[in-house]
Amino acid sequence: MSYQAPLREMQFVLYELLKGDEILPSLPGFEDATREIMDAMLTEGAKLAQNVIAPTNVPGDREGCVYDPVAKTVKTPTGFKEAYQQFAEAGWTALSAPVEYGGQGLPHTLNTLAEEMMCSANLSLGMYPGLTHGAVNALTSYGTDEQKNYYLPKLISGEWTGTMCLTEPQCGTDLALIRTKAEPQADGTYAITGTKIWITGGEHDLVDNIVHLVLAKLPDAPGGSKGISLFLVPKVLPDGSRNTAFCGGLEHKMGIKGSATCVMNFEGAKGTLIGEPHKGLQAMFVMMNSARLMVGTQGLGLGEIAYQVSLGFAKERLQSRSLNGPQAPDKPADPIIVHPDVRRMLLRQKATIEGARAMAYFAALNLDIAHKAEDADTRERADDMVQLLTPVVKAFLTDEGFFCANDGLQLMGGSGFTQDWPLEQYVRDARITRIYEGTNGIQALDLVGRKMGLNGGRSVKRFFGMLESYLKDNADAPFAAHVKDALAKLQKATLWLMQNGMADREQAGAAATPYLRLFALTTVAYFWSRMAQIAQQQLAAGTSETEYYDAKVKTAQFYMEKILPQVNGLLTDIEAGKDSLMQLSVSQF
């Protein structure tokens, strides 16, 4: 069972649901992003993902990355370099990058679809260009002309890759604890000294140069997170000499074994400042926010491939008879897809993935609108959506990607637990997506602590307004009552948060995780209602794709009946408040 890019699903969401083929080409600079161009790109991306990238996934997990402690180099798994080169040469690293530095200037949305395919095919390999993408964003926004002119063309062409160097042994979530130092030098550069850990692609053999974006503190830095600056530290300096930024070893991890997760030792390495002194977090958050949406897409991609593989198994594996009598009487048993509990696991994957895809692409489309729309109000409205949905997309899609991989493994029984099938690798690979780029708990705090209050709660009001308008204008839309009920619960929870979370931030912290989930489930319900409505309209209009659209309506029904009811328990949980979390003393645990 090999990967098949879900092009029909992608087109349904991008064109039929989101009208991306109308909106994108109408944005200044995206005139080329017509449906024809996008379809052609997606078809090419699918071929690359299926034929070039996907075959490297399982071997890459088995072989892993190998560190040479003498040369301080990292060998990526066999085949990674060749696959990466094909990826870069076909222009995928340049897709949404700025034209003035050699990029194709195509919409970020298209990049999201390409990322989904890459992550279904091989998450570990996809992470190398993924991180580069973030470095390009940060440099484009905050780099000096010199930095941009020298580094961006090579990063965009994929000849070089980029990293984000944030974490240190004593400092993961809390960047205020950073110790890496930056000493100003006479020539205007900085000598960077310190140890960074969990640096994805910190060292590898895919390309000749690696551009590290490093958080460090200047000697006169104020304390806390306000004293952090961002530096560009290349592996190879412009004069061709080797910079003193070395890989000190690899992490041994549960999954993503083909991705080099490095300890990086900066030994007075030469760097240049990006942006203003002490304002490094601002630039880093530009990287981080696009990285968070990307990690959500990783969850989506892993969920999709887990579904495809376990679905294939469920259609082939013969075991027991249907509860209502033999369905394949000519065979020794029925395929297990006849069993309601197997269908429950398959549909949990299908309904979540298709619903989550709608939410993820919606966020991506709004990012393009926020960047490119001519009208300031339109840009602001789109940016509000992106800000609000970024933590939701990151946390919900990665949680669900992991659950989908687990559902797939579970329905395959013992086979799923063996390495004869890739499901166990998907579970291991998906596990990290719930942690990196800010754990999902941090995403939930970002939602309730920052995003909800942004501009006086404008984003949330606009988001609720979007759902309310839909329900008002489409009172007879399929499952409108389900969406209405979930929205009422979400609004009740929001009110509770406003009344309690402002005065006592621990109340917000206690509610954060169930609130994010309630938010996500309601948002996905809204998209499922809209998707079912489109499907019903197509069926009424006599579409030739009867089976496809009919499945959409039925999958929406499953979502409403078997997934959405979780909102009831979540609201109860939130409204119970923080007491049962906070009242135990540490020694009572």
Place this chain on the structure above:
Amino acid sequence: MSYQAPLREMQFVLYELLKGDEILPSLPGFEDATREIMDAMLTEGAKLAQNVIAPTNVPGDREGCVYDPVAKTVKTPTGFKEAYQQFAEAGWTALSAPVEYGGQGLPHTLNTLAEEMMCSANLSLGMYPGLTHGAVNALTSYGTDEQKNYYLPKLISGEWTGTMCLTEPQCGTDLALIRTKAEPQADGTYAITGTKIWITGGEHDLVDNIVHLVLAKLPDAPGGSKGISLFLVPKVLPDGSRNTAFCGGLEHKMGIKGSATCVMNFEGAKGTLIGEPHKGLQAMFVMMNSARLMVGTQGLGLGEIAYQVSLGFAKERLQSRSLNGPQAPDKPADPIIVHPDVRRMLLRQKATIEGARAMAYFAALNLDIAHKAEDADTRERADDMVQLLTPVVKAFLTDEGFFCANDGLQLMGGSGFTQDWPLEQYVRDARITRIYEGTNGIQALDLVGRKMGLNGGRSVKRFFGMLESYLKDNADAPFAAHVKDALAKLQKATLWLMQNGMADREQAGAAATPYLRLFALTTVAYFWSRMAQIAQQQLAAGTSETEYYDAKVKTAQFYMEKILPQVNGLLTDIEAGKDSLMQLSVSQF
């Protein structure tokens, strides 16, 4: 952070909640099982688990089992053999085995507590004696005197181990598909020919002889599962010669890498019949049922150790300040246990494990009562509870063991994903417990399809009666209203099942998984209410263990407010019925 057996928790459940120290010694044959004896055994077991077994866990995962294709032997990880020998020599394999064959004749309940400790310490190693235990049970019930006299003493002493050989490549859940043949021989033995897969401990170097219990078909067997017989096939025959039962290879698995999961080739191997021809499944289910409770205990043990390790991390790891101001102002940041969302993950583990432990030990105690009580009615009532709770214990505890391991990994962030900590191993090891000995979906079908209807629904009625009596007699017990509400929902779901699941078995199949979960959550709520009541009584009576009992009441509150509310969504899911699962055609997936 090394394992500390939770002796205080075990004593609380066994003595204070379940009155095991009164009930067990009152049963004929268990007169020795006094509190003093049991405490002494538990203390010894804890030492063994902590000091001898636990240190082999991580190295065993890294080294794994190694197959020698020439000799067809399996080498277990370094240290396993010595640890196993100490375990056997200390009498743990003989604990609950019959005295007449060299066992200690102690209660099964005590064995469950020992198993929990073993599984926290090293699941892979614990599986070798665990499977032997099942073989002892089946032989004790169905073996001939000759089989019992020859095999039981060595299995009970731990000098030999046992296996269960059920699965074949084409046949996992559906045993009717078995192809392994048994040809009667002139000497009264049988020549067994066929391939079995996923045989735990099928071949290894811990002991000199392995006793395989093999399902196979006689030449005159009727079709389907009614034509299966059970055979005893030793690796080494009584005359000292090597039987033709060989290991053909090891499975490569996601976890439990120290457990030898073998392909077993029976090449006309000499076997003897256990029990009557064509009635092998009956004997196998004796093994299977005790194995199912044991697997539930595995989930409990893994959840406990995951909680211990992640709790230790949460107390030490400094990261960010408390949302309500610094708690450790002398340190660069607060320990992460101050954060509500970290406490949510810790309490989800703590509340689930302590509640699930009550349910598991209750089932174990009833197994002893069902075997030993003088009064037939008491035996029957206890057996009803065991029958009903076996699938619930197996599925709920293994699901939750996996979730606890994941919660522990998650709260540790990136550290949890690396092999510097054992959490990622616990996640990988816990993953199989949801699958083997009948997937958790099969457990749910067993509950709704078999156990609920047993003896006209007598078990369920008695179970509901137990909860109703408690609520009637303890109307002011802590959280009685929560239990009452959950029970009402469970009874509503039960009624729905009776009205719909009898006429249409697919309705029962569609409801099975959420119904089992609703059942388990309600049962655990009942035990939490009782545990909180005991704690309140102790506090009112002026106990010196104020902090301990106070934590019980607070943890019960967490369970009621943050976990139990899931029942709302589960009832909605069940009552929505099978349509959204069954109406998609296969090609619509």
